[in-house]
Amino acid sequence: MLDVYLPMMRCAAILCAGQLGLFQRLSRGEQTVAQLARGLRVDQASLTRLLAALRQAGYVQSSPSARWRNSQHTARWFTAAARVDYSAGLVWTAEAWTIMADLAEVVRRGRPERRLWDLLHDRPELGARFSDYMRAFAEHASPLIARHVVLPRHARHVLDIGGSHGLHSMTLCKKYPGLRATILDDAAALTCTLRLAKAHGLAGRIECQAGDCRTTPLPEELDAVLLYGVAHNHTAAENRRLFARIGKALRKKGQLIVHDYLPGAMPEDYRTLFDLTLLTEVGTRTYGLPEFQAWATAAGFGKLAVHHLDPKEMGTVLIGRRR
Numbered sequence: 001m002l003d004v005y006l007p008m009m010r011c012a013a014i015l016c017a018g019q020l021g022l023f024q025r026l027s028r029g030e031q032t033v034a035q036l037a038r039g040l041r042v043d044q045a046s047l048t049r050l051l052a053a054l055r056q057a058g059y060v061q062s063s064p065s066a067r068w069r070n071s072q073h074t075a076r077w078f079t080a081a082a083r084v085d086y087s088a089g090l091v092w093t094a095e096a097w098t099i100m101a102d103l104a105e106v107v108r109r110g111r112p113e114r115r116l117w118d119l120l121h122d123r124p125e126l127g128a129r130f131s132d133y134m135r136a137f138a139e140h141a142s143p144l145i146a147r148h149v150v151l152p153r154h155a156r157h158v159l160d161i162g163g164s165h166g167l168h169s170m171t172l173c174k175k176y177p178g179l180r181a182t183i184l185d186d187a188a189a190l191t192c193t194l195r196l197a198k199a200h201g202l203a204g205r206i207e208c209q210a211g212d213c214r215t216t217p218l219p220e221e222l223d224a225v226l227l228y229g230v231a232h233n234h235t236a237a238e239n240r241r242l243f244a245r246i247g248k249a250l251r252k253k254g255q256l257i258v259h260d261y262l263p264g265a266m267p268e269d270y271r272t273l274f275d276l277t278l279l280t281e282v283g284t285r286t287y288g289l290p291e292f293q294a295w296a297t298a299a300g301f302g303k304l305a306v307h308h309l310d311p312k313e314m315g316t317v318l319i320g321r322r323r
């Protein structure tokens with residue numbers, strides 16, 4: 001029983017800290033529990049118990065003078081001072097937890113009652129939380145992916161399907177000064193995109209197009225199409241159709257750049273649990289290289305170049321050129 005109970009409570013404590021903004025507050029400097037309780041506007045006695053659980057989990061530490069601080073691990077991954085701040089991931093995972101509570105029903109039914117995208121659409125605040133989490137991931141992954149992306153110097157227009165926050169396109173726009181990007185996603189995922197573009201000095205080079213890529217007409221004569229973290233949200237038949245439409249939207253020698261999580265290329269425990277997440281949230285699954293290659297070949301692309309990112313948890317980049 002402890003096998004289930006202890007990880008559940010440890011996880012609950014860490015997510016709670018994320019929701020309260022506890023790690024961010026401690027990143028300003030050591031604090032007593034009374035100072036911390038005042039700053040977070042929470043009950044001091046309850047906070048004391050939460051801190052004890054977080055210390056046990058290795059997320060905070062206390063000095064002999066009863067002052068609390070973040071552990072090195074927390075400071076590195078869950079504060080604004082970190083190079084990549086995954087705080088938004090804690091807030092999102094607290095939401096995902098409530099979605100996972102439906103797992104037994106999903107397994108009985110064989111699919112979720114409502115897809116994640118429908119939930120995000122209904123509750124805009126949820127859409128913003130999910131995009132924030134994806135942005136944190138992208139801040140981490142974007143430089144690793146961009147290293148493998150080589151566009152011609154004259155490249156002008158990239159379409160970022162399911163691009164959400166748009167950070168991946170912004171990285172490319174910085175690398176290629178003549179490039180502009182269209183971010184195609186559901187309106188619920190585009191709430192922060194233009195603000196972020198402005199903050200990156202790219203206002204005017206990033207535009208948003210709200211829509212469903214399965215039905216929205218795609219722009220033409222594109223130099224590149226990004227499909228990052230999107231194929232695993234579709235059925236195989238939908239991907240086959242989408243690849244064919246992307247093939248038509250690209251100019252000759254244009255590139256389709258996919259980032260995804262492939263069975264066999266990522267750690268097996270992560271893959272198994274990610275597949276269970278996809279079943280619960282969207283009713284889909286991960287796809288392997290042979291499936292991606294088959295859709296690409298049918299759509300007029302050559303052999304896909306394959307780049308596994310390091311570490312393996314960061315996924316794989318596949319690049320196809322239109323013949």
Ligand SMILES: C[S@@+](CC[C@H](N)C(=O)[O-])C[C@H]1O[C@@H](n2cnc3c(N)ncnc32)[C@H](O)[C@@H]1O
Binds near residue numbers: 168212229233
């Ligand atoms: C896992 S997130 C990835 C976000 C971003 N590409 C990245 O890598 O950080 C998947 C995104 O695809 C979008 N998406 C899923 N299905 C879509 C569809 N049919 N049409 C447009 N966007 C879609 C979601 O709204 C979400 O923003």
